[in-house]
Amino acid sequence: MPTDWQQLFAERTARMRASDIREILKVTAQRDIISLAGGLPAPELFPVDEFRRAFEWVFETAGATALQYGPSEGYRPLREFVAQRSGKFGIRCAAEDILVTNGSQQGLDLIGKTLLDPGDTVMVEKPTYLGALQAFNQYQAKYAVVPMDEEGMRVDAAERLLAAQHQSGRRIKFIYALPNFQNPTGRTMSLDRRKALVEVASRYGVPILEDDPYGELRFEGEPLPSLKALDRDGNVIYMGTFSKLLAPGFRLGWLVASQDAMEVLLHAKQPSDLHTGMAQQMATYHVAKDGFIDGHLEHIRRLYGERRDVMLRAIEEHFPSDARWTRPSGGMFVWAELPEYIDTRELLLDSVKERVAFVPGQGFHPDGTGTNTMRLNFSNVPSDQLREGIRRLGRAIQQRVESPTRSERPVSI
């Protein structure tokens, strides 16, 4: 008889549904749609020639090593490079503290796998990165949501939640934070908040997972120390990635963790996929080892900074006066809040008719709020298209401002 898969699937799969982002990216792959939806770097800056030469080097000097099974921890010279470079940002670590992962996304999966029993609580910013929620949902997480303001996570609110959970005997397993140019809001946590968060978390014995894909994409102002750099108790696990420094296609990220956490993360990495591919680690090491990244980042910062300016000017011009939006100092995203009666999932349907796409913000809210919010990407769209895209989006919004009753229409994305 035909297999009845539905009655075989594990309970956790009930929370592993196709994401908004995934489905939207399908629609927006149509050529004539201006997509502000993705979270993609600008491909015109990818160091294609450098990687071509790096793979030549790999196969001319160490082909058999590149093609054979490798260590679960990662390619040793790449781990040493990451450890050394992290030191420049005040993160004290050695190669032994680095686990190479298949992008940050696998880091999120491994953290969920090792720390979350069904029903365990993760403290997250509201809103927070959708891909993290999807990773933790696999392990049937619950969420304690902490509001944000222009200085990032409201640490006073986080502390009240920690105190309440502590008294009730329930457990917040870890705090997930994106201090730099957060996905989706573009907001950056202030130095005072960083210090306060590290102190409070350590006091309650609750570790922090610091996700920092965009930290080096700063267009203006001074860099702030990472939570990991402020940590004295081995209480912060740091996640970095080459996806925004060089290119995302290889899926290369890393975790920095103290040895007692690292041991168990490694025991989770091994049954997950044995190890991350060798050739791409070796080639990435070859591209990065002599300081290429620092010069390359100058190009990225300049281009993304220009695009942010274009997007902000266009929003100023085309969005209604009662809309609000962030003005990020780096990263890839602007976040907008529209009047509360506008549901951005419905707005997306109109927008696609106008041939422009964005990500509705509700998916970034584990509590189901944020129906009037949206994430706008500027890194992957040339300036003329950014202007035109925001103009079209403004027109779609304006129609909703003028006729709010349309929000009664059924939604299907």
Place this chain on the structure above:
Amino acid sequence: MPTDWQQLFAERTARMRASDIREILKVTAQRDIISLAGGLPAPELFPVDEFRRAFEWVFETAGATALQYGPSEGYRPLREFVAQRSGKFGIRCAAEDILVTNGSQQGLDLIGKTLLDPGDTVMVEKPTYLGALQAFNQYQAKYAVVPMDEEGMRVDAAERLLAAQHQSGRRIKFIYALPNFQNPTGRTMSLDRRKALVEVASRYGVPILEDDPYGELRFEGEPLPSLKALDRDGNVIYMGTFSKLLAPGFRLGWLVASQDAMEVLLHAKQPSDLHTGMAQQMATYHVAKDGFIDGHLEHIRRLYGERRDVMLRAIEEHFPSDARWTRPSGGMFVWAELPEYIDTRELLLDSVKERVAFVPGQGFHPDGTGTNTMRLNFSNVPSDQLREGIRRLGRAIQQRVESPTRSERPVSI
């Protein structure tokens, strides 16, 4: 205060310990040890030049695609290639039925993730692949173990277990089988058993996960149809890999599944790591697309076949008369059973002193039996070293045959 990680880890981590294989591979990385322990292909056959040229092609023709985020399903031309090639082996599938994974190991992880609730039972051959047990252990699996004989899994015993479970209302979630040159035993399931297993599993509505990394490494005799080729009900999920066809270093495998299973597997792949790296998929496609694999396999079969012969002759000469071992028609492993009073974990300590290593067989037995068994790899060791390695191993065994009381020594590997 310093973080107390031990009290934070999820319950599932209690069963995610460092593996025998992992620890042994560390010891045997010492240069003067002849290692029959690994499960590694022969690196001298890796198509290094082909991959060098393939990466040139990738970065000269499609660098930006290779470096950008890609689809979670995998690189479309590679999926089409795999679907077409599968058809040659009687597996009817289209590109849509193929999910590219980071090696078979990620396939095992995704199956565990989507099908196993804590305490669910997986039916496995006894012995079975250690990496599969490690993958399923992450999801707190229990095991129903089915004995094997020279024709592979005893399907009559499997049917009795299925009937008993069915009556007791408990669930066997799926059957994990390695029909070709099984890891660790090298045994191949007969055609009658294959047909019977597919029929019985379908009758009880229990799917089969068919793991087939070695199917094409046949040195003699006629190929047998895969379980998936015999399946009419979409009840078999098939796992293939490029690790033994080309090279394992990229971590490239695939799942073949019917659409209703595929949808949920894809929802598990996405939060696990978004997608498998693009450049390595594109390069592998370029190497494989024009029939390279078929010619390349001739070299692999010839070399591994010679090494198998050398190993079997040496075993015949040096192992005690009451030892038994398999004579595989393909793959990478010979399996040996020593007299019951010999504990192969203890034997390994003596063997390492003799500068030869193997994998003790107990880890392949989820019921903790098999203390007198061992897995011997012949694919990764040149013939002269194979002869010398087995000679040394025979000497270590002979010492135990002569002095069985030494088995009272404490074990620590």
